[in-house]
Amino acid sequence: MTRHAATETGMDALTHKQTKLARLARRVYRYRWYYLMMLPGLVYFLIYHYLPMVGVVIAFKDFNLIKGIWHSPWVGLKHFEEIFTSPDIYRTIRNTLMISTYRIIFGMLPDLLLALILNEIRVRWFKRTVQTITYGPYFLSWVIVYALAFSFLAPESGLVNTLLRHLGMNPIDFLTNQEYFRTILVTTDIWKNTGFGAVIYLASLAAINPQLYEAAVVDGAGRWRQLWHITLPGIRNVFLLLLILRIGHIMDAGFEQVYIFLNARVYETGDIIDTWVFRRGLENLEFSMATAVGFFKGVVGLVLVIGANKLAKRFGGSGIW
């Protein structure tokens, strides 16, 4: 608001500011009831989302249950030092980034593809059936997905290995193989979440003005032309939005799934920051340590979101804000 004021001088600026303030006050007064109604929402965010952020200070303190947040002693960057001098920490960061990146690359396109395919289906009942079936796995918990994966891939009782044995081949240790681990993570993730991801695109596809298609048909555009010139530009913003949001969560490689699928043979490629924190926290209840990791992850996420947003704007997209 005061950005303009700062560039001007003396009385000018002051009167300018005053009139601006007055205008603002008038506006607030005119819409006072709306502002009042907005208040509970604002208070909610303030109390439950912004105030708790203060708690991040315990990342720089030795948190003690009795002394609480304020009276625990300051320890500076001790916890961060401990994190980054822990053996194997760089391996977990590398794995986190790689798994997240794979998820973004291989996880977003299937969503889009499924939505585009569904969008082209004209037979109502068929479209609905396919949508329901692909949407179903989203509601399964990872424990169940793992149980399914296990019953397919287990070395002895697994379906795939039973088949391999009957064909006279050697069984493969899928779940304990370092090379397959990330692939299995991403594949099961796609299987579970694609149906849900497509819903968002379908919604934005439905919002595209049908007159555009009609006009394109009049101009002699075929299906592919329509897809290229109308459909894809129509959902570009949603795609970018989801991409930026996902980039913000790059330090979360999906704790629940990884924790359930992880075993000691695949630590080399599968151990992530969150599973490491979980092991530490479970044993020692290290609040400060966990907060320090959370803070680190948050900062990285924030920087990336802002960066990605800038980038999106530079390339002509709209970004998130």
Place this chain on the structure above:
Amino acid sequence: MKVQRLAIWLLIFTLVLSGCSFITGEKPSENEKGGSGGKLELKWFTMVDQATTVLPDVQNDFVKKKIEEKFNVKLTIEFMPFGPDRDNQLNVKVASGDAPDMFLSTGIMSQTLALNGVLADLTPFVSPKTMPNYFKWVKEEELKRYAIQNQFVRAPIPFARNVYRSYYIRKDWLDKLGLQVPTNYDEMINVMRAFTNNDPDGNGKKDTYGMSASGNGKGLSIDLPQYLHNGLIGMFMIENGKFIDVQSDPRVENVIDETVQMIKEGILDPDWYLNEGEAHIDRAAQGKVGIVASHTRDLIWDANPQSLQNKSKAIDPKADWIPFNPFKDQPGIWTETLPETAFLFPKSVAENEPEKVKRSVQILDWLASEEGYLLTHYGVEGKHYTRSGNKITLKPDAIQKEIVEKGNFLDVYDFFTPAEPEVLGLEVIDPRMTERDRKIDETVKSYPKIPSIGTNVAPPKGLNLADFRAKMHEYHSKMLFDEKSGKNWPKYRQELMTKYKGQDVFQAYVEQVRATGTKVEDFK
């Protein structure tokens, strides 16, 4: 406009109201105190074995009724099974200043709480004078050892003395193949070969294995007989004055080599590494494997409808499991038990309302008495069991109907004592138990155990074993499956002890054991 204004007034009104009760949040509790007829209000946070346990209606809850009448209290018990969720809940309660008047926690967590200064000094509250019944279960010496850095802020709940550790084998398979119950490691491996190769279930397919275990995706399961074969017993042990962490001992080299051999021969269930929890027992129930190890007392009882014996029989009516101990040459099959769960009182309650702690202590002691024990484990005399002298005969039908089907609520109240009536000189007869069950119980109970290390140990502040154990599991797995040999173990062990701080932590354990008066050499 009118409607709008009305809505706003309503909004303001509710905000003010909720604000009021928020600000004066302290007051109503005092009023309630008067309201409940002078009864002392107690809040406990305990644990249950089963997540499905619930409390019944007040009129069916004969234990709550008894306690509230006898001690003139209003008792509210919150309960959860042990696990990370419960730890979190407890953390939140303690951190937010809403600590229960009495609560249970794991040994490790109680240590953290003690170091945080949250816990009350128990000296004025817990002694043979205030808790005569409790000390029938727990020795004073054990109580002392359980102290944290010489502070008496936690006490163990009475813990089970009996260890029901045993290997179990399919007797019908042995008979079919004309084999004897193995009496040593080599015979055991031979039997496992026969179970794998000679079609013990007679279905004409080679689809059985000698043994299964649950590696939980981590590595060497402690069930593998190779540990005992190399003289490694339990999890921690003291051998010739040396403290030994079983899973990282130098002898693990041999354990790995022998396990690799077993895997190569194909006599170990290939799913063992990824089996989680009790999955190996399921594999046994499916008739896939002939040997398992377990700590579960009624694993193969006829009396337990869910037992391995009964599940196996559903698939193969001839199935017959028996316990066996192939390691008679070893001093024990496992170690004796140590106290694990602690009962604790928050400092704030002990300072401000010591009466609450005193009353809780009285109730706990009553739970450890004969009356409390019988009521919380078996129910009401005459109704759920009959008594003549020291013989308690259960009435399973009444127990099923009035306790198990009412949320199995005795699970909530029996937390304080293990199901070991012999401590109180009682003998409990479950009419469902067969002669076979009783024999199995006797046999398994009789297997020798080596003494425990004498005290609970935990890493000192600033150190942890999480990274150490994770890397250890990784190396175990690498040697088992990739290198297929234990020859690199000395090198890996060296790295674990230095880079992953094993040496520092175990030396601290040695000092904690020393503090109890046991002579132990420095950790090497």
